Amino acid sequence: MKVLGNIIWIIFGGFATALEYFMGGLTLCCTIIGIPFGFQLFKLGLLALLPFGKETRSGEGGCVTTLLNIIWLFTGGLVTALTHLFFGVLLAITIVGLPFAKQHFKLTKMALLPFGRTIFDPSEINAED
Numbered sequence: 001m002k003v004l005g006n007i008i009w010i011i012f013g014g015f016a017t018a019l020e021y022f023m024g025g026l027t028l029c030c031t032i033i034g035i036p037f038g039f040q041l042f043k044l045g046l047l048a049l050l051p052f053g054k055e056t057r058s059g060e061g062g063c064v065t066t067l068l069n070i071i072w073l074f075t076g077g078l079v080t081a082l083t084h085l086f087f088g089v090l091l092a093i094t095i096v097g098l099p100f101a102k103q104h105f106k107l108t109k110m111a112l113l114p115f116g117r118t119i120f121d122p123s124e125i126n127a128e129d
Helices: 002-028 035-049 063-092 098-112 122-128
Strands: 055-058 117-120
Touching: 002 035, 002 098, 035 063, 035 098, 035 117, 055 098, 063 098, 098 117, 117 122
Parallel strands: none
Antiparallel strands: 055 117
C-alpha cells in the first residue's frame, strides 16, 4: 500500500513539493549561516518525496535546537506548516483524500519544528526486535 500511495503522491504534487524543498535547501547551503536550515529543508524534501511508510519523532534537543527552531518558526516554518495543515484539512474532507491528508499532517509537524526531529521507517525498527 505504501508503494502505491507514494506513486500517487509523487504524481500529484509530491515531486514538485520535494523539488522546492531541495532547491530551497541548496540555496540556503550557499551561505554559512543557512547551512543548518538547508539541511532541515533536505530532510523535509526527503519526507515530502516519499512520505508513506515513514514516521517522524522528536529526538534529543538542547538549547541550540530550541533556538534554531524558534528562528525557523519565524523565518518561514510557520507559513510552511500552515500550508501543509491547510492542504491536510482540504484533503480530509473526502474519504479518498484521507491517506494523503495524514501525510500532510505528518509534514506539518516536521515543517513546524524540524530541528531535533528524525525520520524513520517503523517497519525497520520492528524487524530488529
